[in-house]
Amino acid sequence: MMNELEQALVEKYDIHFEDEHLLLEALTQANYLNEHPEEKGDDYQRLEFLGDAVMQQSTAVYLFKRYPDWDEGRLTELRISMVQTRSFAALSRELHLDRYIRLGRGEELSGARQRDSLLEDIWEAFIGALFLDQGQAVVMDFLDKILFAKIDEGFFDQFVDYKSKLQEYLQQDGPVVIKYDKLDEKTLANNDQIFTVEVAVNDEKLAIGKGKSTKSAEKDAARTAYQQLVQTK
CATH class of the missing domain: 3.30.160.20 (Double Stranded RNA Binding Domain)
Structure with a gap:
């Protein structure tokens, strides 16, 4: 199944991971590793930490450059609507990351695969993995296609009260x-x-x-x- 994801990333976004273990780590939950001690590696949490920072910075830089006449308040308002749980969960589903998460049995049975909070974490972990593997320029190009383009579509309005x-x-x-x-x-x-x-x-x-x-x-x-x-x- 990982091969399917890698192929989709190449075909749709021209992204090819040099280190496939980073992509696997980004999709692995701690409970899965606890149930499969024979498999070496880490869960997604450290990559999530990195990806969160990368998303915050990348989005802020993009908005700063795109809207030179906007004040801090307007920039912050749009950034908050873009960089939040439901937005990231929607992006995870668009990329079909939910299909490839390696979950523990208990989490699988509880419906965690479709839980927005987990999909947010997985999205951030994926971005962290992409940043380490390909660098900031590739991350920005990817976000331009899958995230920033949605501004003009009004996609983020649904997340604003x-x-x-x-x-x-x-x-x-x-x-x-x-x-x-x-x-x-x-x-x-x-x-x-x-x-x-x-x-x-x-x-x-x-x-x-x-x-x-x-x-x-x-x-x-x-x-x-x-x-x-x-x-x-």
Whole structure:
């Protein structure tokens, strides 16, 4: 199965590990080694430590260079949404790392293979292994393809609570009344429903959002309003 992963990395991302043991280590949990004392090697935890630092630095450098006009607050906000558990777990699944994790029997039975916290650790360990094996330039090129490209797709918006952010922003100078009103509800030809919601503060209209549920439409309206307010600040 490791050969399948290595082949996929080469074909899709042009990544070839010189030291295959690093890749194996990044995918090995401690309980697996406890149950297989005949196998030599370490678990992923040290590589996870390194990969966490590499991800933080790589993302910060990328955002710093891409957005020269952004202040620290905006840079930090986007970095936090990118470098967090659900984001890393999603990337692990996209790379199919979840298929190749070497787990102990107990962890396997408990469903750890699909646990976001473990997939986050495995992602960081993989990045740590890639950094040691190929260096920072290859890591940045890989992240450009699988992580940074998702900024323009709005991928990281799902990890941000824009309703709370909008409320905090609007209440900086005191209490305000924030209302979300449903303006429309349509059923499309494929039976999907599209909701349209407007957000207002103290009866002043701020933005309109759309989504497949009232909740998602409210979040879309809050996101649009918050981003517009921050950009015009």
